[in-house]
Amino acid sequence: MSSDSHIHLIPIEHKQTACTDCSIRRLALFHGVDEKDLDWTQQYRSNQFTIAPRKEIYRETQSSDYMFTVYHGWVAVYKTLDSGKRQIIRIALPGDMLGFQPDLQAVMTHSAMALSETVLCGFPSKAMPELLRKNLSVARRLTELNARDMNICQSRLLTIGQQSAIERVAFFCSELFHRIKMIYNHQQDTAIHFPLSQEDIGDATGLTKIHVNRTLKTLREMGLMEISSKTLSIHDVNSLCELGNFNPDSVKIHSLY
Amino acid sequence: MSSDSHIHLIPIEHKQTACTDCSIRRLALFHGVDEKDLDWTQQYRSNQFTIAPRKEIYRETQSSDYMFTVYHGWVAVYKTLDSGKRQIIRIALPGDMLGFQPDLQAVMTHSAMALSETVLCGFPSKAMPELLRKNLSVARRLTELNARDMNICQSRLLTIGQQSAIERVAFFCSELFHRIKMIYNHQQDTAIHFPLSQEDIGDATGLTKIHVNRTLKTLREMGLMEISSKTLSIHDVNSLCELGNFNPDSVKIHSLY
DNA sequence: CGAGGGATTGAGATTCATCAATCTATGTGG
DNA sequence: CCACATAGATTGATGAATCTCAATCCCTCG
Known part of the structure; x- marks a missing residue:
């Protein structure tokens, strides 16, 4: 560069x-x-x-x-x-x-x-x-991190290719919510800082920002989750994960150590 | 297992x-x-x-x-x-x-x-x-193959998330066509054996088999490509790649050797 | 206080899915 | 070798999901 x-x-x-x-x-x-x-x-x-x-x-x-x-x-x-x-x-x-x-x-x-x-x-x-x-520890770790990125990419393909708008948004937000909680070890929290715009969510899920807006409104009215002032609040983790077909275990890095 | x-x-x-x-x-x-x-x-x-x-x-x-x-x-x-x-x-x-x-x-x-x-x-x-x-040659090669699979997966995400039905099918068929030709070094061929059903194409592109059928019909009528009796014939490679936003170079394995 | 970017809502158009029927090719058993 | 069964391909009609265009609102920041 x-x-x-x-x-x-x-x-x-x-x-x-x-x-x-x-x-x-x-x-x-x-x-x-x-x-x-x-x-x-x-x-x-x-x-x-x-x-x-x-x-x-x-x-x-x-x-x-x-x-x-x-x-x-x-x-x-x-x-x-x-x-x-x-x-x-x-x-x-x-x-x-x-x-x-x-x-x-x-x-x-x-x-x-x-x-x-x-x-x-x-x-x-x-x-x-x-x-x-x-x-060799670093080499092995690189392979692990690659494999994990690959899994995330493949899961995203499944979501975008086969799920509806509301399912995709539920999946996307569930994944980020669980990854953040794993990183910071805050297992009890129900809200995280969430710096994405609705347009970003659309670009990640393959939807327009307008449809993302309507989808978020539906999710809010369903009592599942809510995004406001850059904060993602999850009101019903289990239902949200189920709706998005998201498996919380999938964010773990399967480490050999 | x-x-x-x-x-x-x-x-x-x-x-x-x-x-x-x-x-x-x-x-x-x-x-x-x-x-x-x-x-x-x-x-x-x-x-x-x-x-x-x-x-x-x-x-x-x-x-x-x-x-x-x-x-x-x-x-x-x-x-x-x-x-x-x-x-x-x-x-x-x-x-x-x-x-x-x-x-x-x-x-x-x-x-x-x-x-x-x-x-x-x-x-x-x-x-x-x-x-x-x-x-270490095998280890390095594994990393290369992983990286290449990752690139293919990411390109597929782009197609499925952001392109229309006809663009996705054009991309998908272009990719397979170029990969097969690279594997067998048959650079001059305009047709390859293609064992996928229309339903398979749909499962790969995130479309229903009915819509795949209509999309293939359009591609045929446009004179770009045709699938019949398990054979994929490409009539206009350049236009097809352009339609699908497919870059033929992307199928190369970037090898260190 | 004004400007600008994001969020929200509405109306209408488009793409793609769904349901249903027919057609064609292929293979199988008699 | 034919009759039938089956899977895949094709077409039509209809409806739902999502996009596009347009307007307004709201929040933040300078």
Whole structure:
């Protein structure tokens, strides 16, 4: 990626966090790495960056010098058509990887944009093959995270291909709700911060923002859930998951450790 | 997987093919493995199997003792809803992997079914971690194949979420056409064997079989393509790809070798 | 206090699904 | 080799889900 397309990524000069102290390591790439090796693996995390909401992290058809781990915030991964239509492929949350490609020459096949104030850990792509060769824990973990992303992508295909508007929205919100709760270990909460606009939800579920609005109204009237002032409140988790055919267990990362 | 659910997989006792002679190795898991190591890696390919059309290879919610490489034939990978609706996630063709999971304990998150007379190479799941640890070429190749499957899955999401019926069908058929031509190196052919029913196409594109029928009729009348007696004939490749927003380059496996 | 982006609602058009019937190709048993 | 059975393909008619266009409202921010 040429440096001018990086203008949105602001390197954190001071107060970078240390991998040894990382509160979300159990979710991320260095889960499973021996404590004594963490200082060494951290060398491959060359920088942390902050990005403002709605700013691009990288763009389809361009190459990227980094792969990232989300440390804090929400990121939308999406593809666009020439017509301007946009499909959000997944929402990356703390611990999730962004922009890994085994082929360093290949250009990105999707774009990524911060949805909220976001902090990323950056790993120079060039050094990844070496890291994966020298530390098998990281290599295995990468495979796990890939497999989990794949499962999420496939489930999303099922939803969008075969479910109705209300089922898709129920699925989408259930998934994010459960992922957030797993990340922050707040099992008792019934509401989460939710920075997506109705248009974002539409781009993720394959619906127009107008139909999303009507669908959310229905869900509210059914007493299942409600979104207002960037907060998602779930009033009836079980019914919502059932409506969306969402299985809460599917958000777990099946880890070998 | 309990053995009784394996009844459709018929082990080939005689005339198993050798990895050293494999005509599709450039596409498959052992691409990049040193010639001298192939006899050793082949030990991990414990069996070849044949499966009749429409027979299940493995099923969602069950575990599988094997992961597979498609050696010959067409395989549908799909998920189903309680309502009975089915979403075909991808079509696996010769060289493609099936059923790899990093966590041996985890159950399959999708089902797989042969669409034609199919031959699979079986790799016992239990031995995969050892193979990946001992041969880094295989490990790297697995990562490449995963990344490629991920790209295909994400492109499919874009199609199904954002394109119209005719665009989706055009995309779907273009993709399979180009993949088959790449596999068999028949760049000049304008027709391929195509074992899917119209209902299969519908399950892959998120449409009903009736609407698929009408869409195919339109594509035929537009002079773009035609399916008859299990043969897909492309009359105007460029227009078809353009209509479906399909990029022929996307089917290439970006290989490091 | 004004501007602008998102949210909300209405009306009408379009796409696609559903239901139902017929047709065609393929394979099977007698 | 024929009669029948069956699955897939085709067409028509109708209705529901979702999109598009347009207007208004509301909230936030400068």
